[in-house]
Amino acid sequence: MNLRQLEYFIAISETMNFTKAANNLFISQTALTKQIKSLEKELDTLLFNRDSKQISLTDSGKYFLIEAKKIINQVNLSKNNFISYQQGITGNLKIGFLKNLDPNLLVKIISKLNKKYPLLTIELNSYSNHELYQQLESATIDLALTMSNHDPRYQQILINKYPLVVLVNKKSELAKKDKLHQSELNNILFDVRKIDNQNKFPEFEGNLLKIACNQGCAILHAFVKDNCYNQYIKAIPLEPVIEEGIYLVYDKNNHNPAINNFVSLIKNKLLNV
Structure with a gap:
């Protein structure tokens, strides 16, 4: 038969x-x-x-x-x-995004994707920048929304740029300033994006708590200034302005068809982000 x-x-x-x-x-x-x-x-x-x-x-x-x-x-x-x-219309798409990523950016991206591909199942999880690249390497996620590490194994598409700001405790001497030049930071700055001895990124919320307790300051994207420690932390613009991008990152050897649709949305500027 x-x-x-x-x-x-x-x-x-x-x-x-x-x-x-x-x-x-x-x-x-x-x-x-x-x-x-x-x-x-x-x-x-x-x-x-x-x-x-x-x-x-x-x-x-x-x-x-x-x-x-x-x-x-x-x-x-x-x-x-x-x-x-x-055609990437159905199936699963696993997206990892940077902890503390601009929520407006994330909402715009996922909303546009859902609207254009309503039958596509989207899984979302947040990680540190270092963890995101580990997840990409193990194929635990298909795409990452994060900072670039300039690894040639991955395709990277710029989504948006954000100015960097210095987060300081409101009671610190630095909080009296409206702008800060990098040369003023000297040795009092700790940067939450630097890798520690275990090759892992320090825990983000823990560093905000340190700043809230007046134990240092940090350089981060401007969108991070809105957090649960706002009453203790002030965001000061850097001078001159320094911008850092958020990228769509994916492994070019990952053959999930839905990746191409997401990439097309970005490249065709349909997201308007």
Whole structure:
């Protein structure tokens, strides 16, 4: 039994005429009859009552017609689903994003993606910058929204640039300033983005707590200034202005079809971020 035989059987059932069915299928009546007889032999039953004037479905034929249509419909559905998957319309897309990433940026990106590809399942998880590249390397995530590490193994597309600010405790001497030049920071600055001895990024919330407790300061993207420690922390612009980008990063050897759709959204500037 094969799909062609099922399609032939359904075609005859719709016309109740071998000649008409053969014409509709663009095959000879002899070839059509041969296929149906082969199907009946395999099923060990007659599917059609045949007489000199007309044909009709047997009881077995009526039952088998229901099953044959189910099979053909399921095959067509599976084909369409697979095509949708290949086009990145369905399936799963695992996105990792930088802890404390600009929430407005994240909402815009995911909202646009959901609107354009509503059948796509999107998984979201936050990590440190270092962890994001580990997740990409292990293929735990498909895409990362993070800072660039200039690793040639990954494709990197700039999404947006943000000015850097200095986060200081409001009671510190630095908090009296409206702007800060890098030369003024000297040795009192600790930067939460620097890698420690274990090659891991320091815990972000812990560093904010340190600043809130007046134990130092940090340079971060301007969007970080809105946090739970606002009553203790002041964000001071750097002079001259320094900007750092947030990138869409992905492994060029990852063949998840949905990646191409996300990349197209970015490249075509449909996100308007």
